[in-house]
Amino acid sequence: xxxxxxxxxxxxxxxxxxxxxxxxxxxxxxxxxxxxxxxxxxxxxxxxxxxxxxxxxxxxxxxxxxxxxxxxxxxxxxxxxxxxxxxxxxxxxxxxxxxxxxxxxxxxxxxxxxxxxxxxxxxxxxxxxxxxxxxxxxxxxxxxxxxxxxxxxxxxxxxxxxxxxxxxxxxxxxxxxxxxxxxxxxxxxxxxxxxxxxxxxxxxxxxxxxxxxxxxxxxxxxxxxxxxxxxxxxxxxxxxxxxxxxxxxxxxxxxxxxxxxxxxxxxxxxxxxxxxxxxxxxxxxxxxxxxxxxxxxxxxxxxxxxxxxxxxxxxxxxxxxxxxxxxxxxxxxxx
Amino acid sequence: xxxxxxxxxxxxxxxxxxxxxxxxxxxxxxxxxxxxxxxxxxxxxxxxxxxxxxxxxxxxxxxxxxxxxxxxxxxxxxxxxxxxxxxxxxxxxxxxxxxxxxxxxxxxxxxxxxxxxxxxxxxxxxxxxxxxxxxxxxxxxxxxxxxxxxxxxxxxxxxxxxxxxxxxxxxxxxxxxxxxxxxxxxxxxxxxxxxxxxxxxxxxxxxxxxxxxxxxxxxxxxxxxxxxxxxxxxxxxxxxxxxxxxxxxxxxxxxxxxxxxxxxxxxxxxxxxxxxxxxxxxxxxxxxxxxxxxxxxxxxxxxxxxxxxxxxxxxxxxxxxxxxxxxxxxxxxxxxxxxxxxxxxxxxxxxxxxxxxx
Numbered sequence: 012x013x014x015x016x017x018x019x020x021x022x023x024x025x026x027x028x029x030x031x032x033x034x035x036x037x038x039x040x041x042x043x044x045x046x047x048x049x050x051x052x053x054x055x056x057x058x059x060x061x062x063x064x065x066x067x068x069x070x071x072x073x074x075x076x077x078x079x080x081x082x083x084x085x086x087x088x089x090x091x092x093x094x095x096x097x098x099x100x101x102x103x104x105x106x107x108x109x110x111x112x113x114x115x116x117x118x119x120x121x122x123x124x125x126x127x128x129x130x131x132x133x134x135x136x137x138x139x140x141x142x143x144x145x146x147x148x149x150x151x152x153x154x155x156x157x158x159x160x161x162x163x164x165x166x167x168x169x170x171x172x173x174x175x176x177x178x179x180x181x182x183x184x185x186x187x188x189x190x191x192x193x194x195x196x197x198x199x200x201x202x203x204x205x206x207x208x209x210x211x212x213x214x215x216x217x218x219x220x221x222x223x224x225x226x227x228x229x230x231x232x233x234x235x236x237x238x239x240x241x242x243x244x245x246x247x248x249x250x251x252x253x254x255x256x257x258x259x260x261x262x263x264x265x266x267x268x269x270x271x272x273x274x275x276x277x278x279x280x281x282x283x284x285x286x287x288x289x290x291x292x293x294x295x296x297x298x299x300x301x302x303x304x305x306x307x308x309x310x311x312x313x314x315x316x317x318x319x320x321x322x323x324x325x326x327x328x329x330x331x332x333x334x335x336x337x338x339x340x341x342x343x344x345x346x
Numbered sequence: 347x348x349x350x351x352x353x354x355x356x357x358x359x360x361x362x363x364x365x366x367x368x369x370x371x372x373x374x375x376x377x378x379x380x381x382x383x384x385x386x387x388x389x390x391x392x393x394x395x396x397x398x399x400x401x402x403x404x405x406x407x408x409x410x411x412x413x414x415x416x417x418x419x420x421x422x423x424x425x426x427x428x429x430x431x432x433x434x435x436x437x438x439x440x441x442x443x444x445x446x447x448x449x450x451x452x453x454x455x456x457x458x459x460x461x462x463x464x465x466x467x468x469x470x471x472x473x474x475x476x477x478x479x480x481x482x483x484x485x486x487x488x489x490x491x492x493x494x495x496x497x498x499x500x501x502x503x504x505x506x507x508x509x510x511x512x513x514x515x516x517x518x519x520x521x522x523x524x525x526x527x528x529x530x531x532x533x534x535x536x537x538x539x540x541x542x543x544x545x546x547x548x549x550x551x552x553x554x555x556x557x558x559x560x561x562x563x564x565x566x567x568x569x570x571x572x573x574x575x576x577x578x579x580x581x582x583x584x585x586x587x588x589x590x591x592x593x594x595x596x597x598x599x600x601x602x603x604x605x606x607x608x609x610x611x612x613x614x615x616x617x618x619x620x621x622x623x624x625x626x627x628x629x630x631x632x633x634x635x636x637x638x639x640x641x642x643x644x645x646x647x648x649x650x651x652x653x654x655x656x657x658x659x660x661x662x663x664x665x666x667x668x669x670x671x672x673x674x675x676x677x678x679x680x681x682x683x684x685x686x687x688x689x690x691x692x693x694x695x696x697x698x699x700x701x702x703x704x
Binding site: 338 | 460469474
């Protein structure tokens with residue numbers, strides 16, 4: 012079959028599955044968010060009584076009805092999905108603002124930070140993996156191995172805390188957030204962009220360290236598997252120089268399985284790392300999801316989780332397409 | 347042909363060792379042989395005798411922990427660019443002294459000496475088309491554009507008998523049958539008109555019918571292009587079909603070498619005789635037990651001292667074969683044997699007449 016026709020059919024098949032998967036995931040998202048006992052009002056009342064004030068029963072019932080919390084679960088689910096289908100992500104009980112507004116406010120910075128982290132991770136991990144594998148058991152390989160173990164074994168929030176402390180103690184600067192104080196609430200301007208670039212690399216490095224270490228390990232292992240295959244020796248026997256042949260053949264084959272992981276980054280780009288973002292006080296979506304979950308702000312949490320799921324499905328789709336495009340054997344299996 | 351005064355390749359005292367944590371494996375331990383232009387030299391021996399490592403050493407393809415530790419590999423290059431290479435006065439170049447990754451060695455690999463590997467399936471990259479890989483081979487050694495290289499590639503595929511070659515150029519290796527894949531491999535090896543083709547068990551992974559076709563094809567191409575072939579196999583039948591000259595190897599050493607008729611009709615070394623006896627013959631009465639060589643190949647870390655074959659040899663002379671390593675001695679103008687039965691060390695006795703084996 013012509014590769015173009017095959018790819019079109021392959022993509023169409025995957026796209027047809029999309030609504031079904033989304034439906035299933037929406038149920039999961041809703042059930043999980045409803046799982047803890049109580050609802051937003053219970054949490055709200057508890058908070059009120061903790062601060063000394065209280066609400067009478069009639070007021071509580073009125074609020075329950077207002078937010079539809081008195082309805083059975085399946086009705087609540089249907090209402091929720093119905094609103095989402097009309098493009099309404101719902102209203103945050105906690106923030107008293109539309110969810111769409113809350114999410115979109117933080118979306119740009121989240122995605123930007125995600126892309127920085129992603130680029131940093133791949134740009135560093137792939138060359139490290141290649142160098143380690145082609146110079147197996149050399150000093151360089153051992154050095155990167157130690158570096159990678161540290162990277163994998165250290166919790167990222169820990170790295171974040173240590174770096175924050177070091178920066179504060181020795182440089183006297185605060186590295187939290189993505190902006191300096193004067194730009195936090197300022198409208199977008201050239202100065203704000205520059206300020207963002209000055210701040211974003213540190214969280215990107217912290218967030219990317221763990222991923223870089225893992226990816227470099229996987230790349231090294233994949234490449235070691237490929238380096239002794241007969242096609243590599245054949246390329247050498249043809250007279251190709253070592254670097255050209257390594258990059259053209261085994262690296263290409265070692266990258267193929269990694270391509271299937273690219274899709275996973277999409278939801279991560281959207282959420283950012285929850286704990287690190289909280290520690291570093293980053294204005295991204297992760298900490299907002301955490302707050303929504305602790306406060307049982309279920310419509311906000313539901314909206315975020317649902318978008319997260321949709322991006323996971325989309326990411327997998329992108330991975331599949333990339334893989335089929337890169338690896339002719341997969342196109343063959345499909346046709 | 348074999349008496350051509352200017353051999354294409356002369357390998358002397360080649361030693362390639364593998365340095366492992368467990369010890370040193372002397373995979374090739376003092377090998378001598380020569381290849382003349384247009385000659386087919388068959389290297390035969392059991393698995394692990396160092397056949398492949400020998401030719402990989404010639405192509406300088408041995409990777410760590412393996413290393414070429416001694417010997418010379420004098421090769422006579424023919425290409426235009428050879429004018430600029432540091433040739434010896436006799437027009438040869440010692441490949442053993444070259445940087446394996448250097449420009450001269452890379453120009454020789456693929457350009458002057460080409461390889462046909464054992465597994466055509468695994469020797470093509472599965473994610474690049476056949477055409478891509480053949481064009482790459484051509485353009486590494488010839489200054490032509492992509493279009494011309496592609497057309498040459500199609501011609502080569504046609505030459506090795508691949509039907510609809512233009513379409514096959516766009517195919518992936520796994521879309522071809524085993525036989526076609528090996529033909530495509532041969533086409534790629536021949537792409538730059540090498541003077542020496544090294545075929546490393548090229549028919550082992552292929553069924554017998556296809557095997558015969560590939561051998562016929564190789565022989566035809568060899569005559570057409572007047573190229574020399576080093577053909578590695580453990581199959582004496584294949585050697586009889588294709589080789590002019592035979593080198594018998596055991597544990598990294600050459601046991602016996604000579605023209606194919608002499609080796610098959612008048613084998614001198616006890617190992618060669620044992621090998622030939624273990625071939626089933628159509629004249630043997632049925633239900634007769636096929637003779638085998640007693641014992642098994644020693645573990646590479648426990649190489650026997652002296653002659654490597656002595657623990658399995660029927661003619662073993664205690665105190666001599668297990669102490670001294672026999673050097674090759676001529677037993678005819680064209681045949682050499684490495685065995686103490688012929689070295690004259692046997693208590694100064696005259697060399698026993700072994701020309702008519704029992």
